[in-house]
Amino acid sequence: MIPGALLDFLEGRGSFAVAGTRDANLVPHVHYVSGWLVEPDRQTIRCLINRAYLDGLFGSLEDNGQFCLTVEQIGTHETYQFKGMYVGSADLTDADLAAHHRASQKFAKALSLFVGYPEPVGRSFIRRPDVIVRFAVREVFVQTPGPVAGRRIFPSEEP
Amino acid sequence: MIRGALLPQEIRAVMDNGVPAVVVTCSADGVPNATIVSHARYIDESHIALSFQFFNKTTRNVRENPHACVALNDLAGSAQWILGVQYDHSETQGPIFEEMDMRIEAIASVSGMSGIFKLRAADVYRVKSYRLLSNEDSIE
Numbered sequence: 001m002i003p004g005a006l007l008d009f010l011e012g013r014g015s016f017a018v019a020g021t022r023d024a025n026l027v028p029h030v031h032y033v034s035g036w037l038v039e040p041d042r043q044t045i046r047c048l049i050n051r052a053y054l055d056g057l058f059g060s061l062e063d064n065g066q067f068c069l070t071v072e073q074i075g076t077h078e079t080y081q082f083k084g085m086y087v088g089s090a091d092l093t094d095a096d097l098a099a100h101h102r103a104s105q106k107f108a109k110a111l112s113l114f115v116g117y118p119e120p121v122g123r124s125f126i127r128r129p130d131v132i133v134r135f136a137v138r139e140v141f142v143q144t145p146g147p148v149a150g151r152r153i154f155p156s157e158e159p
Numbered sequence: 160m161i162r163g164a165l166l167p168q169e170i171r172a173v174m175d176n177g178v179p180a181v182v183v184t185c186s187a188d189g190v191p192n193a194t195i196v197s198h199a200r201y202i203d204e205s206h207i208a209l210s211f212q213f214f215n216k217t218t219r220n221v222r223e224n225p226h227a228c229v230a231l232n233d234l235a236g237s238a239q240w241i242l243g244v245q246y247d248h249s250e251t252q253g254p255i256f257e258e259m260d261m262r263i264e265a266i267a268s269v270s271g272m273s274g275i276f277k278l279r280a281a282d283v284y285r286v287k288s289y290r291l292l293s294n295e296d297s298i299e
Binding site for chain 1: 178181183184185187189190191192193194195212213215216224226227228229230232234235237239241243270272275276290292294
């Protein structure tokens, strides 16, 4: 299960997210994430993705299932990367749309605070989701710039 | 959507806007890695450079599997440029490195990361393709 501190980050402080896949030729693809939601099992994350970012997505997932999600808190640079395997897609629910709304609001507020863009600019950048990728988290790594960047925090690295 | 291999001039403004870029790479054993980088620099219409600040997974991945995908953010235009690139070489001196080093120092100063952000190398990539995603691409 994803540790509580990381759940708090995902549900609270994280304000920008992007995902990655790779195809059968080991060519990577980027997919902006319009919202995220941890399922009740605390191991599966639902990533909400707009149709503009589908290039290479489902072909890669059906080929090998590998998926990574990087979430950052804009401003502090606190960042974690979640790696795991695709477990399926799903229809958008009201809870997913609420998660999209939260992500859009957090991004817009951070952008306004730290970069000075008007909030509508930030909200329009986080596009309405069309599909959901569900993946089971296998590992989590710190990506916050600094001496511990790259350290695996889930499961904990052996001392 | 536009596809091509030679970058158009209008991408230079996006690379100079100070907004971090996203880089996705893949290890030789097939695990993707997505990270945020401080600075992407235009070199010419078929090459870009990314700041290499830490010994991290991105650095290792592109040295064992040179394919990478770079996303540049045009916040004002509500668009992204998605580049398919291939790692070519690293530079630790010379005009590209020096200019990126100064830029990283400035970014670090503004973002409270002085002493943490330090350019180790300018990693140069060859551009294989690009796409421009605007809001029109997200509307059915």
